[in-house]
Amino acid sequence: xxxxxxxxxxxxxxxxxxxxxxxxxxxxxxxxxxxxxxxxxxxxxxxxxxxxxxxxxxxxxxxxxxxxxxxxxxxxxxxxxxxxxxxxxxxxxxxxxxxxxxxxxxxxxxxxxxxxxxxxxxxxxxxxxxxxxxxxxxxxxxxxxxxxxxxxxxxxxxxxxxxxxxxxxxxxxxxxxxxxxxxxxxxxxxxxxxxxxxxxxxxxxxxxxxxxxxxxxxxxxxxxxxxxxxxxxxxxxxxxxxxxxxxxxxxxxxxxxxxxxxxxxxxxxxxxxxxxxxxxxxxxxxxxxxxxxxxxxxxxxxxxxxxxxxxxxxxxxxxxxx
Amino acid sequence: xxxxxxxxxxxxxxxxxxxxxxxxxxxxxxxxxxxxxxxxxxxxxxxxxxxxxxxxxxxxxxxxxxxxxxxxxxxxxxxxxxxxxxxxxxxxxxxxxxxxxxxxxxxxxxxxxxxxxxxxxxxxxxxxxxxxxxxxxxxxxxxxxxxxxxxxxxxxxxxxxxxxxxxxxxxxxxxxxxxxxxxxxxxxxxxxxxxxxxxxxxxxxxxxxxxxxxxxxxxxxxxxxxxxxxxxxxxxxxxxxxxxxxxxxxxxxxxxxxxxxxxxxxxxxxxxxxxxxxxxxxxxxxxxxxxxxxxxxxxxxxxxxxxxxxxxxxxxxxxxxx
Numbered sequence: 026x027x028x029x030x031x032x033x034x035x036x037x038x039x040x041x042x043x044x045x046x047x048x049x050x051x052x053x054x055x056x057x058x059x060x061x062x063x064x065x066x067x068x069x070x071x072x073x074x075x076x077x078x079x080x081x082x083x084x085x086x087x088x089x090x091x092x093x094x095x096x097x098x099x100x101x102x103x104x105x106x107x108x109x110x111x112x113x114x115x116x117x118x119x120x121x122x123x124x125x126x127x128x129x130x131x132x133x134x135x136x137x138x139x140x141x142x143x144x145x146x147x148x149x150x151x152x153x154x155x156x157x158x159x160x161x162x163x164x165x166x167x168x169x170x171x172x173x174x175x176x177x178x179x180x181x182x183x184x185x186x187x188x189x190x191x192x193x194x195x196x197x198x199x200x201x202x203x204x205x206x207x208x209x210x211x212x213x214x215x216x217x218x219x220x221x222x223x224x225x226x227x228x229x230x231x232x233x234x235x236x237x238x239x240x241x242x243x244x245x246x247x248x249x250x251x252x253x254x255x256x257x258x259x260x261x262x263x264x265x266x267x268x269x270x271x272x273x274x275x276x277x278x279x280x281x282x283x284x285x286x287x288x289x290x291x292x293x294x295x296x297x298x299x300x301x302x303x304x305x306x307x308x309x310x311x312x313x314x315x316x317x318x319x320x321x322x323x324x325x326x327x328x329x330x331x332x333x334x335x336x337x338x339x340x341x342x343x344x345x346x347x
Numbered sequence: 348x349x350x351x352x353x354x355x356x357x358x359x360x361x362x363x364x365x366x367x368x369x370x371x372x373x374x375x376x377x378x379x380x381x382x383x384x385x386x387x388x389x390x391x392x393x394x395x396x397x398x399x400x401x402x403x404x405x406x407x408x409x410x411x412x413x414x415x416x417x418x419x420x421x422x423x424x425x426x427x428x429x430x431x432x433x434x435x436x437x438x439x440x441x442x443x444x445x446x447x448x449x450x451x452x453x454x455x456x457x458x459x460x461x462x463x464x465x466x467x468x469x470x471x472x473x474x475x476x477x478x479x480x481x482x483x484x485x486x487x488x489x490x491x492x493x494x495x496x497x498x499x500x501x502x503x504x505x506x507x508x509x510x511x512x513x514x515x516x517x518x519x520x521x522x523x524x525x526x527x528x529x530x531x532x533x534x535x536x537x538x539x540x541x542x543x544x545x546x547x548x549x550x551x552x553x554x555x556x557x558x559x560x561x562x563x564x565x566x567x568x569x570x571x572x573x574x575x576x577x578x579x580x581x582x583x584x585x586x587x588x589x590x591x592x593x594x595x596x597x598x599x600x601x602x603x604x605x606x607x608x609x610x611x612x613x614x615x616x617x618x619x620x621x622x623x624x625x626x627x628x629x630x631x632x633x634x635x636x637x638x639x640x641x642x643x644x645x646x647x648x649x650x651x652x653x654x655x656x657x658x659x660x661x662x663x664x665x666x667x668x669x
Binding site for chain 2: 105108111112129130131132134135136137138139141142143145146148149150151152153154157158160161162164165167168169171172175176
């Protein structure tokens, strides 16, 4: 199993989580098993299970609960990606064809549902009502955020507060919950549980801002998806907010966002304008502020190699190129 | 609130469940609330929450756990209906337009997901790991059954065992789980938990067979959906199995099932042939056998008004006309 260097100290735990995620349920239909292997094998960074594991390391925790919880958060994440790709009609995810390009929407919806159920079953193995409740609330937050985006008709809202709310729902909520739940299972004190929640929250915010930056400044080969896809879909992210704040007279970017002109040339031109405007640097500075806050949140925790890995992870998420 | 006469003895409990289901979550977006009201108000019989409530009545149970559990099973059921209607492209459910006719598929998928999350959050309020685990396993059974139907390409499998498996996944699994979980929360003994599980299982099998019969022999006005919709979709149910076993030379019914000819006249002719063949009566006899088994399962339980209501319910599900 390939892991990022920071995760070498939890490699064995991550491998246990991997096996757990691939456990075959007795009720499972054969073709479903092959599909789950495909989905789970498509090479995510396993950040969310790693957060569960690292957060559980400050006090002695029961691996029979931590492993299923880590499997639960990654399975939940996979389920939301499947439904997202269907909804956004995306073709590629991590360089692989998405489920919705291979199957009809019925099978795609149901496979996502099945993974939600599997995730809930894993979460139930913790036997902690508090953990299970956080888990369910987090899924509500994620879905509610997406519904708001669809119904609000405010995809194009030029508003930093709205942007932060959206990336909280989409990403930071599950990062925060993963760290918080790991801490709870280890029996950490309430202030420590809160500290690890805050670490996860800020890390998740930084991570998503960087994701949104890479959609402009990344490399298509590294990312496994086309550049400028947010602009193409009319989704305003932080670099675009910075650009439009500084260039209120510009017409190209709003035209691409409005979907009136989705020519590749036009999208590329808009991406270049945003990249050359200093918006990437300004957005990176914001991501770094969140990363710094995530490191600060760890100040009261015992100093050990796991805390160090979490500090390193906060640097990794802002420095990554994919 | 309208309840069937059998449920008068649990009217107050059902009303409490109804309020619970409509509790507004602080994170909820306004339009979502209106939609949930529409969905929850569309007049189901509330059989699943009633099963939770009735099964919990043999020993003193904590209403603060039973109410959320009953809300959880009905919310889960509503979520699966939303995704089913989307997948089957159904237009009407209980005489009302389905969500997928009013909204795009993105909003429909996400609303279903949101309700899954809400259901899981309600289930977590029981603080019972055993209950939560059964809950999650049941959702897995439901999704897996549907996936099998899609992937197996065996919609048209002419096989009673396959049919029973399918209606178990689709309906009886949640009936069985509802009764079982209600019993667990009341602290019933293990044999009693098993007995109530068996009651729910057999009741659910009877219920679904009758549903499938009504798709031929029911009244469109009562049902709020067109007659013959299973045939039209190529789904073989018990009446069709009985008919084809007795009329292996018939060409009309296989033609309608294969979708080569979906003319209304042809569908109506096939429905009439099946109705006149004795297949409805044979199917009804099977439903009655399941109902009898559900009543038998209750024999070891304390005799009281709740047990009587459950016996009456077994008659109701086979005698209902809608």
